[in-house]
Amino acid sequence: MRSSLLSLWLLGGAFAARPFLNEPDTGFDEYFGSLKAADLAPLDSLVGLPDFEEAARRMLPIANYTYYRNGAAGEWSYRNNLEVFNRYAIRPRMMIDVTNLAASFPRSTTILGHNFSAPFFIAPCARGDYGNIDAEKGLVEAAAAEDVLYIPSLSAFLSIEQITAYKTDGQVTFQQAYLNSNETATKELFARVKASGAKAIVFSVDSAANGNRQRAARYGASSTDVSYTLITWEFYERLKTLTDIPIVLKARSTRDLSIESRAAAKLTGRSPLEVAIEINQKDPNIFKEIEVYADGGVRYGADVVKMLALGVRAVGIGRPFMFANVWGTEGVTRAIKLLKTEIGLDAANMGVANLKNIDQSIFVWTPNSVPA
Numbered sequence: 001m002r003s004s005l006l007s008l009w010l011l012g013g014a015f016a017a018r019p020f021l022n023e024p025d026t027g028f029d030e031y032f033g034s035l036k037a038a039d040l041a042p043l044d045s046l047v048g049l050p051d052f053e054e055a056a057r058r059m060l061p062i063a064n065y066t067y068y069r070n071g072a073a074g075e076w077s078y079r080n081n082l083e084v085f086n087r088y089a090i091r092p093r094m095m096i097d098v099t100n101l102a103a104s105f106p107r108s109t110t111i112l113g114h115n116f117s118a119p120f121f122i123a124p125c126a127r128g129d130y131g132n133i134d135a136e137k138g139l140v141e142a143a144a145a146e147d148v149l150y151i152p153s154l155s156a157f158l159s160i161e162q163i164t165a166y167k168t169d170g171q172v173t174f175q176q177a178y179l180n181s182n183e184t185a186t187k188e189l190f191a192r193v194k195a196s197g198a199k200a201i202v203f204s205v206d207s208a209a210n211g212n213r214q215r216a217a218r219y220g221a222s223s224t225d226v227s228y229t230l231i232t233w234e235f236y237e238r239l240k241t242l243t244d245i246p247i248v249l250k251a252r253s254t255r256d257l258s259i260e261s262r263a264a265a266k267l268t269g270r271s272p273l274e275v276a277i278e279i280n281q282k283d284p285n286i287f288k289e290i291e292v293y294a295d296g297g298v299r300y301g302a303d304v305v306k307m308l309a310l311g312v313r314a315v316g317i318g319r320p321f322m323f324a325n326v327w328g329t330e331g332v333t334r335a336i337k338l339l340k341t342e343i344g345l346d347a348a349n350m351g352v353a354n355l356k357n358i359d360q361s362i363f364v365w366t367p368n369s370v371p372a
């Protein structure tokens, strides 16, 4: 291991230039017709992660919806993160016994030594109260019910302690944090995290400055301020001395990956999938030496399988679960179940027999032909 405490997390950042479909047409309109605010769409009629967003968009006040829908500036990275998965294909394998695939889900995924039943987790998102009066309660409870990892945001509506109170006995969570050079405050926070029983601190290092979120700014639903935070490798080293809890770095630019790695692999920060491809081509051992997680734009089972095939340990999902949380615990639980099912179906159709053992050769490196 290069460093047992160093884990990295890739986020997106790149460009797309074609018309963009935020909500792919899978017949939602025909089915729901004129579903309007206050008609909570029946959960059993929502059949995939994008449905939760589409239904929530019609039900939530626009400012609330926008807070979650939000992307930075012209939203190029946001779009690319969603679209890029479609530009790389999987090479399906036939005549493989996939009948035990479902049985490989429980404990399929180990994240920092903790077992979970799916290779995806609930990424930290601020302000669960925009979607549900019980705020993050549904996320905590559904994660426990489905045995997946939940990483509460430090900017959650509920406090660390309130979230802890909703946890099930033995439930493993990590705690996201923003940290600055005030060591007194950091120590206080680390003590609270420790007391909460969270098993890792996820330090978001992609907020040296706040995001420029134009869509949200219209509704005053953006957290934009103009402060800057000093975040360096020296700072990270210092933080590690302040706690015995593992610290996971949540980073946007993958040039950071070259730090602590042998080569000055100049990896540019693009979408998580493109970054994973680049790492895989230039320094695939990184995936073996440290655990790499990734998030941004993951919506379908096939997206998850592609990331796993490249060597990513687990993928995070943010917005879809915030939208699912409009339906509370049941909604998030359904979203998790749907994605597990999709991963199973997609993996089986690709000839994957065991989720723990996804063969890299199923991934097709050459970008697909892209619809113009």
Ligand SMILES: Cc1cc2nc3c(=O)[nH]c(=O)nc-3n(C[C@H](O)[C@H](O)[C@H](O)COP(=O)(O)O)c2cc1C
Pocket: 011, 067, 068, 069, 070, 081, 123, 124, 125, 126, 153, 154, 155, 156, 176, 204, 250, 295, 296, 297, 298, 316, 317, 318, 319, 320
């Ligand atoms: C509304 C919203 C709030 C977020 N808040 C945080 C946060 O407080 N801390 C953090 O590290 N990341 C935060 N993120 C980023 C998510 O952890 C995650 O990287 C991103 O949502 C993944 O992309 P996806 O939404 O396309 O799945 C937030 C994202 C959104 C959309």
Ligand SMILES: *[C@@H]1O[C@H](CO)[C@@H](O)[C@H](O)[C@H]1NC(C)=O
Pocket: 107, 113, 114, 115
């Ligand atoms: C995780 O699962 C493995 C087998 O898949 C098992 O050996 C190990 O004991 C489990 N760890 C925990 C903490 O449950």
Ligand SMILES: *[C@@H]1O[C@H](CO)[C@@H](O)[C@H](O)[C@H]1NC(C)=O
Pocket: 060, 061, 064, 129, 130, 131, 132, 133
């Ligand atoms: C919209 O967000 C506000 C918080 O800004 C919250 O108080 C309100 O309950 C939310 N509305 C709905 C319908 O969830």
Ligand SMILES: *[C@@H]1O[C@H](CO)[C@@H](O)[C@H](O)[C@H]1NC(C)=O
Pocket: 182, 183, 184, 185, 188
């Ligand atoms: C640092 O954090 C502590 C504890 O939260 C606070 O009392 C103090 O004012 C902070 N110091 C500065 C310089 O902001």
